[in-house]
Amino acid sequence: xxxxxxxxxxxxxxxxxxxxxxxxxxxxxxxxxxxxxxxxxxxxxxxxxxxxxxxxxxxxxxxxxxxxxxxxxxxxxxxxxxxxxxxxxxxxxxxxxxxxxxxxxxxxxxxxxxxxxxxxxxxxxxxxxxxxxxxxxxxxxxxxxxxxxxxxxxxxxxxxxxxxxxxxxxxxxxxxxxxxxxxxxxxxxxxxxxxxxxxxxxxxxxxxxxxx
Ligand SMILES: CC(C)(COP(=O)(O)OP(=O)(O)OC[C@H]1O[C@@H](n2cnc3c(N)ncnc32)[C@H](O)[C@@H]1OP(=O)(O)O)[C@@H](O)C(=O)NCCC(=O)NCCS
Numbered sequence: 001x002x003x004x005x006x007x008x009x010x011x012x013x014x015x016x017x018x019x020x021x022x023x024x025x026x027x028x029x030x031x032x033x034x035x036x037x038x039x040x041x042x043x044x045x046x047x048x049x050x051x052x053x054x055x056x057x058x059x060x061x062x063x064x065x066x067x068x069x070x071x072x073x074x075x076x077x078x079x080x081x082x083x084x085x086x087x088x089x090x091x092x093x094x095x096x097x098x099x100x101x102x103x104x105x106x107x108x109x110x111x112x113x114x115x116x117x118x119x120x121x122x123x124x125x126x127x128x129x130x131x132x133x134x135x136x137x138x139x140x141x142x143x144x145x146x147x148x149x150x151x152x153x154x155x156x157x158x159x160x161x162x163x164x165x166x167x168x169x170x171x172x173x174x175x176x177x178x179x180x181x182x183x184x185x186x187x188x189x190x191x192x193x194x195x196x197x198x199x200x201x202x203x204x205x206x207x208x209x210x211x212x
Contacts (some may be wrong), residue, residue, distance in 0.1 A: 001056070019103055046066050061117055062103060066089060097125045099121060138188055142191055
């Protein structure tokens with residue numbers, strides 16, 4: 001399988017929306033899927049962070065990021081992503097690459113598409129000399145266990161491999177480590193509106209300091 005990661009442009013909008021519709025089916029709120037103005041803003045504000053992965057020339061997945069000066073304070077997706085427009089939240093002189101979106105079409109999953117996007121994100125962290133890659137990771141499997149354990153316990157079990165989560169298991173496999181559970185991160189029924197802040201430290205950063 002030939003997987004190629006490249007920057008996306010506004011011309012890719014329809015394909016990006018197809019990826020989002022397939023990757024975030026209901027109950028995920030449709031109004032949270034990308035709109036044309038948001039894609040235009042990503043391309044204008046931080047084009048290096050706007051990535052698609054093509055498989056044999058077909059767009060199979062995407063990943064969007066911005067730069068922040070990260071403090072470790074709990075936050076919401078709307079705050080860090082500026083409601084998806086990144087204009088007010090992108091800080092070119094910040095120290096961390098923050099992933100605000102990652103999605104792969106279901107029929108292309110399990111073939112390393114997201115991994116290729118994560119490699120590209122890690123390479124961007126290195127080339128920009130940033131300290132870390134972070135993301136607010138959904139935990140869509142949590143609603144099945146919420147009656148019997150806390151989100152923190154759920155995260156621990158996923159990290160230990162006792163439970164599998166569609167998104168967090170992927171992040172753990174990429175070497176991202178959970179730092180903290182954030183409440184009311186995003187309207188996300190399956191994750192019970194929670195997300196886990198996950199972190200990968202740039203191995204080239206000699207002062208490397210964990211936020212967690
Ligand atoms: C999470 C997601 C992006 C993963 O995409 P993907 O292309 O299937 O992932 P990859 O094929 O690159 O997986 C890379 C590795 O992680 C593993 N992995 C991926 N998903 C996994 C899962 N649910 N459970 C266990 N391992 C998983 C793969 O087995 C693979 O391991 P390997 O290197 O040993 O083969 C995809 O499931 C998705 O789009 N989910 C819905 C959208 C979403 O919620 N995005 C997250 C927003 S925070």
